[in-house]
Amino acid sequence: MKFEVEVISKETIKPCSSTPESLQQYQLSFLDQVASPVFMPIIYFYEADSKLSNSQKSNHLKKSLSQVLPIFYPLAGRLAGNLHVDCNDAGAPFFEAEANCNLSQVITNPIPKLMNKFLPYKLDDLQNLGVAVQVTTFQCGGLAVGLVMSHKIADALSFFFFANTWATLARDKSAAADLPRPRFDSAAIFPPRNISGYKESTGIVNEDDLAVKIFTFPGEKISHLREMYSDPSQPRPTRVEALSAFIWSRFVSALDTRSDPNMIHIVLHAINLRTRVDPPLSENHFGNISRIAIAVPTADDGGYELLQKVREAIKAVDGDFVARLRDGDKHLNYIKELMTHNSKGQLLPFNFTSLCRFPLYEANFGWGKPVWVGSAGLTFQNLVTFMDTASGDGIDAWIILKKENMEKFEADLELQKFLA
Numbered sequence: 001m002k003f004e005v006e007v008i009s010k011e012t013i014k015p016c017s018s019t020p021e022s023l024q025q026y027q028l029s030f031l032d033q034v035a036s037p038v039f040m041p042i043i044y045f046y047e048a049d050s051k052l053s054n055s056q057k058s059n060h061l062k063k064s065l066s067q068v069l070p071i072f073y074p075l076a077g078r079l080a081g082n083l084h085v086d087c088n089d090a091g092a093p094f095f096e097a098e099a100n101c102n103l104s105q106v107i108t109n110p111i112p113k114l115m116n117k118f119l120p121y122k123l124d125d126l127q128n129l130g131v132a133v134q135v136t137t138f139q140c141g142g143l144a145v146g147l148v149m150s151h152k153i154a155d156a157l158s159f160f161f162f163a164n165t166w167a168t169l170a171r172d173k174s175a176a177a178d179l180p181r182p183r184f185d186s187a188a189i190f191p192p193r194n195i196s197g198y199k200e201s202t203g204i205v206n207e208d209d210l211a212v213k214i215f216t217f218p219g220e221k222i223s224h225l226r227e228m229y230s231d232p233s234q235p236r237p238t239r240v241e242a243l244s245a246f247i248w249s250r251f252v253s254a255l256d257t258r259s260d261p262n263m264i265h266i267v268l269h270a271i272n273l274r275t276r277v278d279p280p281l282s283e284n285h286f287g288n289i290s291r292i293a294i295a296v297p298t299a300d301d302g303g304y305e306l307l308q309k310v311r312e313a314i315k316a317v318d319g320d321f322v323a324r325l326r327d328g329d330k331h332l333n334y335i336k337e338l339m340t341h342n343s344k345g346q347l348l349p350f351n352f353t354s355l356c357r358f359p360l361y362e363a364n365f366g367w368g369k370p371v372w373v374g375s376a377g378l379t380f381q382n383l384v385t386f387m388d389t390a391s392g393d394g395i396d397a398w399i400i401l402k403k404e405n406m407e408k409f410e411a412d413l414e415l416q417k418f419l420a
Contacts, residue, residue, distance in 0.1 A: 003101040005117040005136055013062050013133075014091040015069035015076045026074040026085040027187035030195075030328045031288040032152055033082050034335070037200050038379060039123045039132075039148035040159055043115055044363050044370040045107055048141030052367055057143060058096055058135050061365060064170035065092060065133065072162050072182060072286070074153055075130035082200070083192065085130065085153065095120045095134040103142030103371075112212035112398060113377035118146040124204055124379050126150055131162070145365070155290040156355060157272060157283060158182070163363055170365040186287030189277065193328040202339050203349075204379045211406035212377040212398065216420040217243060219393035225418065229304050237307055240354045240386055243395060244269070244310065245303035247384055248350055250415045251401075254408040258299040263348050264341060265299060267310060268292040270353040271317050278319045291325060292351075293317050354386040356395060394420065 052060070069076040069092060077087040099106070099117075106114070116123070120134040130153055134146040149159050161182060168175050217225075225242040237245070248267055257263055271293050274281040281289065295313040297306045324330050341347040360373040372390055375398050385398040401409055409415070 001101065001105050001111075003099055003105065003114070003117075005097050005099045007095050007097045007134075009096040011062075011094050012091040013065045013069070013094045015073065015089050016066040017070045019070070019073045019076075019087045019089055023073060024087045026077065026087050026184060028082065028084055028152065028192055029186040029190040029287055030193050031190050031291065031325070032186065033192055033195050034198060034200065034332070035151045035155075035288045036204065036380075037124075037126050038151050038204065039119075039121060039126060040151050040154070040156065041116075041119050041123060041146065041148045041376040041378075042159070042163065042360070043118045043374045043376065044145045044147070045103060045372045045374070046143045046145070046367060047103065047371050048143075049367040054137040054141065054143055057365070057367060060170060061133070061135060061145065062094060064166060064173075064365070065094065067173070067176070068162070068166040068169050071165065071179070074184065074286075075149070075162065077130060079126075079128040079130070079150065079152060082152070082195070093120055093129065093132040095132075097134055097136040099136050099138050099144075101138065102140040103138045103144075104140070106138075106144075107372040107374070110214065110372075110374055112214060112375070113207075115374050115376040118144045119148055119376060120146065121148060123148070123376065126152070145363075151288070153288075154286065155272075155288045156270075156353070156358065157274070157290070158286045158288075160358055160360070161283065161286065164359055167363040167365050180284050182286040183282070183284050184286050186285060186289055189281070189285075189289070190326055191328070193332065195332060198332060198336060199339065202342065203381075205381050207377060207379050209402060210377070210379075210381055210400055211403045212400045213406065213410065215397045215399055215415075216389065217395050217397065217418055218420045221418040221420075222395060229307050231304070234308075239395060240352075240356060241307055241310065243386065243397065244352045244384070245307040246418065247397060247399070247415075248297075248306055249303040250412045251350060251382075251405075251409055252299055253414070254412045255405060257348060262346060263299070264346055265297050266338070266347065266349050267295045267297060267306060268349060268351045269295075269310060269314060270351075271314060273317070273322060273325075276317055276319065277322050291317065349382055351380065351383045352386070353384070356386050356388050360387065361390070
């Protein structure tokens with residue numbers, strides 16, 4: 001269903017207290033520097049609540065946002081190039097909007113690209129912002145809270161750390177003293193470097209060339225895939241391992257990439273590094289403290305072979321890998337080499353990121369948990385984002401491909417057998 005969203009007001013929410021002078025320049029880390037200059041989006045959808053009007057809810061969100069920004073003070077600042085954030089308390093843009101439809105019409109068989117209407121900015125229109133919000137009301141009284149955060153400042157774990165801290169503070173102001181505090185020392189762990197010659201925007205594609213679809217895999221179908229790729233001598237595949245292997249194998253089959261012997265396939269999985277640093281870091285460490293594990297399958301590999309190579313690649317993200325990252329130069333040269341292959345059309349990357357088991361449905365701002373949590377149409381091709389279904393037993397795979405490749409992929413008969 002098509003619908004319209006009209007922005008009716010815009011303002012900037014300033015932190016309720018000033019950032020100390022000693023903290024007014026937040027240094028980006030090496031991993032922040034090489035992060036893509038885009039917003040990360042999440043949209044929380046809430047049913048109507050008779051206790052509070054949507055106007056009251058919006059005012060409540062503004063007030064609590066001003067209270068949480070001093071805790072996450074870099075997000076209220078402005079990026080200064082690719083070096084640091086000016087923590088000048090400039091604040092967070094806050095949009096209010098109205099949709100000419102009911103909530104149920106949006107979240108029943110959702111259309112990913114239409115989700116972008118619930119966001120305050122285009123995802124590649126980063127400007128120099130840290131975070132921004134759009135609150136959209138529906139005709140039925142439901143509400144959407146669209147949150148975007150700069151990927152130059154944070155990874156997914158830090159995103160949800162902020163979102164759920166904000167929700168907790170909104171729900172119970174007295175909880176402020178007991179809330180875990182973020183640690184902003186990633187630049188000391190991964191010192192910034194001269195990254196001249198590296199294009200942060202590599203991989204960003206014109207969204208008009210892309211198709212985005214949600215493929216829902218029920219729990220019982222995922223269990224079948226886990227059995228299909230099992231080996232008695234190996235640990236049973238996880239849900240994400242099995243689904244990644246299956247989706248990639250169907251993509252390669254649908255596109256018949258075996259016809260080009262010079263094509264290099266790489267499969268990338270986003271990995272949280274906090275537990276892989278020595279000594280390990282807490283989840284409260286804020287910033288881009290994640291990187292990608294890269295497997296290099298052949299076009300003739302099936303799902304089982306890919307799964308083994310992905311496991312090996314993830315296992316290789318160990319203390320030695322982190323030490324090379326901290327040095328920076330070797331890793332930078334490696335990704336520059338991949339960029340060169342990509343620019344020559346010799347590389348076919350396929351990216352996976354998983355938000356499964358992330359606390360997506362914990363964002364209760366005082367009127368209950370969301371009935372559905374969605375992403376949006378991102379600006380990268382060959383990207384799969386896994387999210388738990390609202391019931392928790394299945395997985396929604398948000399898949400972004402070039403339009404002509406999506407037509408071939410979704411027509412794959414083997415793929416269709418495993419969908420809801």
